[in-house]
Each structure stands twice: as structure tokens, then as C-alpha cells.
Amino acid sequence: MAKEYAVDFPELEPLGDDMFLNAERRCPVILLLDTSASMADNIDAVNDGLQLLRNDLMQDSLASQRVEIALMTFGPVRLIQDFVTVDRWLPPRLYASGGTPMGAALETALQQIQIRKRAYREAGISYYRPWIWLVTDGAPTDKWHPAAERVQTEVLRGGIEMFTIGTDNADTSILSAISRPRPPVRLREAKYREMFVWLSQSLKPVSRAEFGASLDLPEPVGWGDIQA
Amino acid sequence: MSSGLDWTFAWAVEAGKGKTEAQDACLATTLPNGAVAVAAADGAGSTVHGGVGARIACEVFGRSAGELLELATDDEIRSRSRAFLADTLAEISAVAAEADRPISDFATTFVGVVADESRVVTVQIGDGAAVAGLSDGLALIAKPMATEFVNVTRFLTDKDAEDRLVVEVFLQAANRICAFTDGLQPLIVDERTQEPHAPFFERVFSVLVGASEEPFDERASAWLSKMLSGDPVQKRTDDDTSIVVARRLP
Numbered sequence: 001m002a003k004e005y006a007v008d009f010p011e012l013e014p015l016g017d018d019m020f021l022n023a024e025r026r027c028p029v030i031l032l033l034d035t036s037a038s039m040a041d042n043i044d045a046v047n048d049g050l051q052l053l054r055n056d057l058m059q060d061s062l063a064s065q066r067v068e069i070a071l072m073t074f075g076p077v078r079l080i081q082d083f084v085t086v087d088r089w090l091p092p093r094l095y096a097s098g099g100t101p102m103g104a105a106l107e108t109a110l111q112q113i114q115i116r117k118r119a120y121r122e123a124g125i126s127y128y129r130p131w132i133w134l135v136t137d138g139a140p141t142d143k144w145h146p147a148a149e150r151v152q153t154e155v156l157r158g159g160i161e162m163f164t165i166g167t168d169n170a171d172t173s174i175l176s177a178i179s180r181p182r183p184p185v186r187l188r189e190a191k192y193r194e195m196f197v198w199l200s201q202s203l204k205p206v207s208r209a210e211f212g213a214s215l216d217l218p219e220p221v222g223w224g225d226i227q228a
Numbered sequence: 229m230s231s232g233l234d235w236t237f238a239w240a241v242e243a244g245k246g247k248t249e250a251q252d253a254c255l256a257t258t259l260p261n262g263a264v265a266v267a268a269a270d271g272a273g274s275t276v277h278g279g280v281g282a283r284i285a286c287e288v289f290g291r292s293a294g295e296l297l298e299l300a301t302d303d304e305i306r307s308r309s310r311a312f313l314a315d316t317l318a319e320i321s322a323v324a325a326e327a328d329r330p331i332s333d334f335a336t337t338f339v340g341v342v343a344d345e346s347r348v349v350t351v352q353i354g355d356g357a358a359v360a361g362l363s364d365g366l367a368l369i370a371k372p373m374a375t376e377f378v379n380v381t382r383f384l385t386d387k388d389a390e391d392r393l394v395v396e397v398f399l400q401a402a403n404r405i406c407a408f409t410d411g412l413q414p415l416i417v418d419e420r421t422q423e424p425h426a427p428f429f430e431r432v433f434s435v436l437v438g439a440s441e442e443p444f445d446e447r448a449s450a451w452l453s454k455m456l457s458g459d460p461v462q463k464r465t466d467d468d469t470s471i472v473v474a475r476r477l478p
Contacts, residue, residue, distance in 0.1 A: 016427075016460070019427050020415040020461065021415055021416065022415075023465070025414065062463075062465075124419065124420035127377065129376075158377075159376075205466075
């Protein structure tokens, strides 16, 4: 039986947008992609994968406004796209050429993250722990040890989430030294498209949920094998 | 209206998009001598049993919060708050042992407020916040715990939880209290200025008109549920959302 109320109850509608603030939050992700000459056979798959990443993230209105992508390639090291929210990101076509200066690429990525975090702070925007997503098909052609140490310092202080993905020709021990304790993932049969879709699916909840101290990501089913 | 009630309250918990069950929990209860306790907790999304931890924390606080107001000094209140933390952990440990799981599986944030006619005490760990309506306006009485990154917070089950526990005592009479978890927090508290968003709180407090014969106002709770599941909230967050609101009746 419905209860009787002695007073008029305030109705829900209209519940104005002005009741709420718009939370500005950003989840910065650097894609650090090996575009050395040896990538020539797979560069089309990488280009397709980037489009899939964008299109998939665009399906999620919160993720498209919160995930910020910066696209860097090596070699040589180039910042193709500085951080931009997905709804304003158009991935340009990438070409394969040159060596594999992975150390310089990592150094530049760390610098870009520092610059971006400063901009967030100055603008009063809250941000998630930045991700670096490194994909390579070979071994570094420059001095990578100092960069790996700097990455490890950031990882250990909880400053970044470092991911490394390598093809069959990649040096797993080097990738492991960069990303530990997270193991590198070996990419199966040039499944770049599947990898980027997985990245998108993993970023969607990260841009909104509370994860505490550690990320709990799904297994890279269908495109990669964790190299323990 | 003369219902004889000192306080009326309502709460609502809504699961985030794509989730079948929320890991948040809320509670409000009246206490002797015209006091009230409210609590909100956010079970860690990365755990299986965070929601159980959240519920236990709220229940333990509901049972023990009244004791905080019986204490004379702030030191005693802080000491009793640490005992609340220990009691909560003991209950969580028992449930965890039963389930053969580590207590980190029950990780939860917590914000609790207890108020009588002259004091307001807040007990907090991690995200979530609380706002009080005082005679001269709104005040953020429990601030979200500051961390560099949005997706990092502190939990009641952390090893250093006792050091992280924030206890504040305000010598004020609050006539309206609202506690809420992280999902709603950036929508209703300005992250830059730490100001409560008045249009939200005024509207939400206005729903508690004292229409119920019980302290728990079912109809106001239904309103809060509809508010949380409504488009203005859902387009701004995909996280679990929860809110508990209490109002002192004249």
C-alpha cells in the first residue's frame, strides 16, 4: 500500500545539468612505436591498428574525453602527435625507415610526461597514472641502459605504467629490463590490429574506475603471450 | 510537523555502468542524545570483495560512532577512531579467513561523520568526502585524500592505514550532513577550490522534508536513486556512486 505524505514531495524532473560540475580528468598515454626500416612489412597493420584504437575509444564518450594520446615514433625519435584527447585525435599515416633508437625514445617519452603533468597541474586538472606503450620489432641501436634505469625509477616510485610489446625478433631481455616487474608481451603473427583493440578495451575502464595500487588488466588473449 | 524525530536521512547506491553490483556501501543511524552518524565507503574496484569490506566498515562505524561523542578531548576521539579502525579490520579479517582470502581483497575507502548539537567528528581514509550544512553555509568537512594520480587511493586495509586515518573535530552544530564516495565526488565538489557545489547540495538536502515517521526516508532514498541513475550523473561518471544525506528536523 502506498504511503501518504503530508507534504508535497519535490519531483525529480527537471534535474538540471547545473546541479553538477564537469570533472576534468585525463588519462595520458604515450604510444611509443618502432617505425624502423624493418617494420616496413607491418607498417600498414600498425596504421590500421591506430585507426581501430581511435574508433574504438570514440565509442565510449567518457574515454574519448579523458584518454589523451601522444604518438611518438622511433627512429629517428619523432613526436608525431603531442597529447590530445581522443575526440580530437586523427592518427596520421606512419612510414618505416631508419634505426631503432629506443633509449632516446624512452628519454623523450619521460620528458613529455613531465611536461604534460605540469600542464595538468597548472590547469587544475586531475590525472591518472600515465601509460607508456612501447612496441618494437628489434633491438635498440642506441645506448638504452640509462633510459631503462630512468624508466625503472619512475615505475618503482609508481609514477608510470610501462608496457613493452615485442615481435619475434625483439630482444625480450631488454624489454623485460625496461618494463619489470610487468613482463613484456610477445606479439603473435603481427596482430597489431588486435593489440590496439585490446589497448582500447583496457583503457576504457582505466579512465574511470578506481584501481588502487595496481592495474588488473585482462590477459592479452588473441594477440600476445606474456613472457614470464 | 512534530514526528518527534531529531533527524531524518536517506541514502542510495548505484552500480557503475556495465556492472551488476556496486561495491559501495552507505549507512545512517540515529544515536542517543539527538546525535546522528552517517558513513559511505567505496570497495576497491580491483578486488572481488571490496563491497563486503565497505559494508562492514559502515556497520562497525554505525555501532561505535556514538562513543566518539562521549569523549571529552580530541586525543581521546582520535584514539577511539583508531580503535574503530582496528575493530573494522578484525571483522574483515574474520570474514577473510572464512573465505580463505587475504584482507586486501576487501579493500575499501571510508568516510564517516558523527554529529550532535555542538560537535561534528569526521573519520576518513582514502577517497570520498563529506559536506556539512552549518548555520552560515556549506563546508567540506572531510576532504578527498590527496594523491598525485586519480586512480590511486588509500584503503582501510592498507598496512599503514592507521597512519593514514584522518580524524577531524569541529566545534559546530551541523543541521545537514552529506557523505559520498569517489564516483560522485568530482561532480559535486570543485577539485580546484575544494568548494561544495551549492546547487547540488541545496537540492539534495531539500528532498529531506521529514515526511516519514521513521528516520529513514524511503521516498527520499528513491529520489536519490533516480538522481544517481539519471542522465546528468551517468554521462559524467561510469564509477559506482553512493550518497547518504541527513537533516536535523526543527
